[in-house]
Amino acid sequence: DAKTTQPPSMDCAEGRAANLPCNHSTISGNEYVYWYRQIHSQGPQYIIHGLKNNETNEMASLIITEDRKSSTLILPHATLRDTAVYYCIVSAFSGGSNYKLTFGKGTLLTVNP
Amino acid sequence: DGGITQSPKYLFRKEGQNVTLSCEQNLNHDAMYWYRQDPGQGLRLIYYSQIVNDFQKGDIAEGYSVSREKKESFPLTVTSAQKNPTAFYLCASRSGLRSGELFFGEGSRLTVL
Numbered sequence: 001d002a003k004t005t006q007p008p009s010m011d012c013a014e015g016r017a018a019n020l021p022c023n024h025s026t027i028s029g030n031e032y033v034y035w036y037r038q039i040h041s042q043g044p045q046y047i048i049h050g051l052k053n054n055e056t057n058e059m060a061s062l063i064i065t066e067d068r069k070s071s072t073l074i075l076p077h078a079t080l081r082d083t084a085v086y087y088c089i090v091s092a093f094s095g096g097s098n099y100k101l102t103f104g105k106g107t108l109l110t111v112n113p
Numbered sequence: 114d115g116g117i118t119q120s121p122k123y124l125f126r127k128e129g130q131n132v133t134l135s136c137e138q139n140l141n142h143d144a145m146y147w148y149r150q151d152p153g154q155g156l157r158l159i160y161y162s163q164i165v166n167d168f169q170k171g172d173i174a175e176g177y178s179v180s181r182e183k184k185e186s187f188p189l190t191v192t193s194a195q196k197n198p199t200a201f202y203l204c205a206s207r208s209g210l211r212s213g214e215l216f217f218g219e220g221s222r223l224t225v226l
Binding site for chain 2 (some may be wrong): 032034036041042043044045046049087091100101102103104105106
């Protein structure tokens with residue numbers, strides 16, 4: 001699986017948009033970009049994923065650059081409950097028996113009042 | 114409600130004792146995973162299973178064992194051979210070969226005294 005690079009920490013003011021960057025310069029053509037978040041001492045929660053096109057759901061938007069070497073997760077109106085570690089993961093969806101996701105250290109997003 | 118249940122949430126054991134962590138899911142998911150998380154670190158894959166009666170080693174399988182006798186259950190045994198067993202253990206499941214989203218339990222925190 002391709003490696004990802006994320007800043008270790010970021011701050012955001014409550015009510016503002018949080019933009020979390022991720023570099024994945026070695027991503028392959030069949031690899032998806034996944035985002036999860038983990039609130040302290042809980043299990044990670046799936047947020048969104050994409051292949052080439054930008055994606056949006058009720059939680060966030062995912063912007064993937066045209067060359068697919070980087071992406072940005074956008075939380076449009078951050079709240080204090082969005083304070084968490086955010087993981088960016090790239091993984092081929094092979095459909096085979098060896099599918100697994102590898103989690104790095106992620107970005108600690110702190111939303112301040 | 115459907116979900117993944119891990120038990121116990123907190124567990125204390127003496128050094129040299131084996132301990133088994135339970136993971137049960139009622140989501141009818143085919144694949145299940147065990148991850149380990151140490152303070153300030155990302156998740157590391159211990160074992161995973163795509164179907165009943167089959168499982169594969171992850172990145173840090175030494176000192177651990179699993180079984181998958183039923184689709185709903187994927188228990189993890191931390192054996193006395195595991196050098197540093199104190200950690201936060203997370204179980205996850207995935208709905209099928211065409212789905213990339215992992216659903217996580219709330220975790221089990223093991224402390225070896």
